[in-house]
Amino acid sequence: MAYRGKGATGETAAVNRAAVGRYPMEDRRDFADADRGLIAPLPDKLYGRGGEVIFDPAAFDYLEGQQEAPDTVNPSLWRQSQVIRRGGLYRVVDGIYQVRNNDIANLTVVEGPTGLVVIDAMASVEAATQGMAMIREHVSDKPVAAVVYTHTHIDHYGGVKGVVTAEEVASGRVPIVAPGTVKSFDKHALGENVIAGNAMSRRAAYAFGSLLDLDPCGHVTCGIGIQTVPGVTVSYLSPTDGITRTGEKRELGGLEFEFLYAPDTEAPEEMHIWIPELAALTCAENANHTLHNIQTLRGARTRDARNFARYLDETLQRWGDAAQVHYGPHTWPVWGNDAVVDLLESQRDTYKFIHDQALRLANKGATPLEAAEQVELPEALGRRWHNRGYHGTLHHDVRAVFHKELGLWDGDPVSLHPHPPVETARRYVELIGPEKVLAEGRKAFEAGDYRWAVQLLHDLVFADPEHREARELQADAYEQLGYQAEGPQWRGIYLTAAKELREGVQPARFATASQDTVLAMPVDILFDFAAVHVVGDRAAAVDLAVDFRFTDLDETWAMRVRHGVLNARPGAWGAAGLTVSGSKAVLAGVLLGQAAAAKAAELDGDGQLLHRYWELLDEFDPNFPMVTP
Template sequence: MSYSPKDATAATAAANREAVSRYDMDDRQDFADADRDLLAPFPDKLYATDGRVIFDPARFDYLAEDAPAPDSVHPSLWRQSQLIRKGGLYRVVDGLYQVRNNDIANLTVVEGEDGLVVIDCMASVEAATQGMAMIREHVSDKPVVAVIYTHTHIDHYGGVKGVVDPADVASGKVPVIAPGTVASFDKYALGENVIAGNAMSRRASYAFGSLLDLDATGHVTCGIGITTVPGVTVSYLSPTDGITETGTRRELAGLEFEFLYAPDTEAPEEMHIWIPQLAALTCAENANHSLHNIQTLRGARTRDARNFARYLDETLQRWGDAAQVHYGPHTWPVWGNDGVVTLLESQRDTYKYVHDQALRLANQGYTPLEAAEEIELPEALGRKWFNRGYHGTLHHDVRAVFTKELGMWDGDPVSLHPHPPVESARRFVDLIGAEQVLAEGRRAFEAGDYRWAAQILHTLVFAQPEHQAARELQADAYEQMGYQAEGPQWRGILLTAAKELRTGVQPATFATASPDTILAMPIDILFDYAAVHVDGPRAAGTDLRIDFHFTDQGRDQGQGRDQGQTWTMWIGHGVLNARPGASSDTGLTVTGPKSALAGVLLQPASAGQLAQAGKIKLEGDEGILQTYAGLLDTFDPNFAIVTP
């Protein structure tokens, strides 16, 4: 279906013109830095294995550096997107190189005496493969001798199989170094992205604009990277070397790497890296050319803003006097000691300001939304381009501090046990009248009060989702709010809401629960993933038990030879539990490799075919699997958001 967004209104155009006065538009240092030491532009379009174009740098030509901001894009976001458009292979310093902006995240490669060390691997195998090919052509054909993940997010490990041969990792030839223990990294990397992955993927499709066209009335960039690309290959290899203490060092390719362990910051497991021979520092995503999320809009665990500040200050204490360049897994580097120190100090103080002022107002009785409306950064912080809200925003970060420190309730009794949205909307519309609600929405829209228009019309859309005039007018309001948003995730959410109100739910384009990530999950998390599929009310009266014997997963407790690993899974009281070890009263044992048992666990109806093919062995009452299959729920990747 073709889709044509509407133009910016006069009110939106005026708001975006007025915004220019709040920024130092004459500061062009970022443009010089983003262009610095380009070795090679991207050679061509990037293709998927099925021939689809998944990245074409020419698609972003509308973001040319001399192009003025259109009325439909906030001028600050337009400027950031013009910077993000710059991409290719860059020299950061001799021995350290980055491929930037064929993907949402960067590929960083350090060249040592006898090999290459890759720091973060982009989100997709396709982008990482293209990046490594450019490294091989223009920098070095030395072997990869180590891979480092800076943290547990998918855009930093998803391309790993485009960087290194899994057999070299499995043999121990190439270590994969990551923050935390191997088990904790797997838990957070895979559990966070998969167990709530269906909801996260749907919300991410809004936040990252993957359902929008790439143009000035749709998706411009992600603010910290060029775009999220649908239909790519996401891979995973578990770490082999965990970093759990600050000051830990590793010698890799003849260079020293020193790590600062920074858990519970931008990710549950994260670390900063110092390479003294290059005077090069990265604080992963704890320091960026953007304010970061304290609570992501796609959905993830709430982060600790105070920890951002704490670990940035510790980094300054350790290496602030010596650092000559700061490079990140997103955007462009900062060169010179003064520049590095300014970045880290300013971002430290920004996160601490958000944290402290949110709690100051909380202690005065403000609710999260009231505090978010009140707090502004001091000019010395807020006018720094790298503190602007291109990923997180000040508004939702303030609210996230409340969530982290005080929980989900805002302290107002009216919000303690409200009616659900549809019931509240029906009562409201019954009281006011549908035509009166529509009239007020139209008045607010014409007055340029788009926030109120969207809010009042939400009641009518949820009470009467078939009310086409309400849907169209709410879409118009969301669209103008999106055009005025500085934050690209707010823009993506609002413009996607407008599109789906007008055209209906758009098919999903991306899923965090890729086959590679599911198969890489530790066994306990695999059972956790199955558990969230169990329909509790339907399973409440069921009592069943199945033993799963994983033939390729190590040794049984106390056995002297390779016996595999057995787990018992049972359902009772509507809950799926599992623990290591065989059961004395199981009704069924399923034996096979992890890849096959994952299929049985998540799609038990497939067990018969797998058994016939000789991939698994079933011993006992096979009817238990039919019972189990009847208890599992399915997740719709296209569930409604802007309608009931």
């Protein structure tokens, strides 16, 4: 039975009505900008490999028809979702076109005199294929001359095989230009999404609301695009041309592209792009129609807020006087020099303010949570729609600055070595009594104090996960917090928590560790991925050495498991008792414990060593619980 949330309480309705006063609801310019340049609407549906419907734009029709938000949605988030709901093929300026909102990210195509340059390839092959078909039908049938990845996140490269083939790239006909060295880009793009991919995918299912129904009690877009839909194909092709310093230029498709290298910003490897002939600029995800994450809730490396500001300012110095349009890999463009400069200055100052105020309060002795409760953007920044928290939020970005600059400890000795959650919960509930905890939780809920209600009930649920009444009441409280949240990721987390408490763990619908990404990993990262599967206790007393000969790469790597750790290095291990030979695809399967892959490999030596190795490996359940122990 499909999940349908309960309605908003009177307290939540009042909170959302009062929130309207914090926002410039009279400013509707974004709606006109999002509609500007429409060439063709999206086709009715997006189909998967088996012919199944994986995305239907009509599923978001509930966002139309009423400008005023329902009581179950924060009015700012409702407005942003109504803007994002617009999708299709758009002309940005002559020579630049975007397909928007058949995927969480945009497909940007620059038409040069000699070919098409595709900037970012969406998250899925299906969406990118649909987007390119629209380009072919309405814009140009010129060949793809180059692909550009603006940064290392999956929603900007996952659809690349819907744009070009591996053969076109391997032959050198179509370069893939990306920030950083090729090795560095691969490392960050694949390592981030695969090595911690099981945890990241589970957390992302919460943050992006992919387990929720599409309705005013559930998912109302991701704030920067529609959600990445289940059942899609995620592909990967390594870059062939790395941008490692600001000022580098490339001629692509008969046009000059100039790059500003901006590492350690929204992604470990990122760059801004200037096309002088078109007076067109993109700052990738360092400038958006939203406040971005300094620390993602799905889980990724903490970013440097100061670098956001630093590179946006450098961009203004280089091209601010000349830029006439700013287009991004998410949401809609900004036109006119004044508007472009205003966007970049406003976003620069927002990230700088967050960075500086967080550290000011840290230097006064505040903890991350205390600082996050205090910091408010000045009105000149906070009332701008593009600085609202549709991806990151001010609250968790302030805390992220602490994490980036000061580390995990908040400075309070009590948090240095606390008891684990279940043990803490058990002790609190024994001390207070389950009936009293439940009664106080209900009292907090009825008073509309939902933050306190979920904190109280968390201990009771962790001490007794089968306490049905506590689970239901905590779910109700999480739900109301979700209805009040401006940030769609906070909304997704709260509402998915409510769903899991009521219905149990929901099966995963999307995984970052696709076959394509695993096989594309550099060999050293492939061994790193295998290493995080090793159960340290099982391997503590083991000492085994195996050589892996990658026949298609003409490389041999030595793997040794000793002291509970898997290490690998190029070259053969002199004392190895076994050599396993095969293609990278076969050896990847062997490393990850797939017995079927071993049948396709050539073994020279003691085959039992493989079985001893496989016995050391852990399995990752993609559906681990989040709101219960």
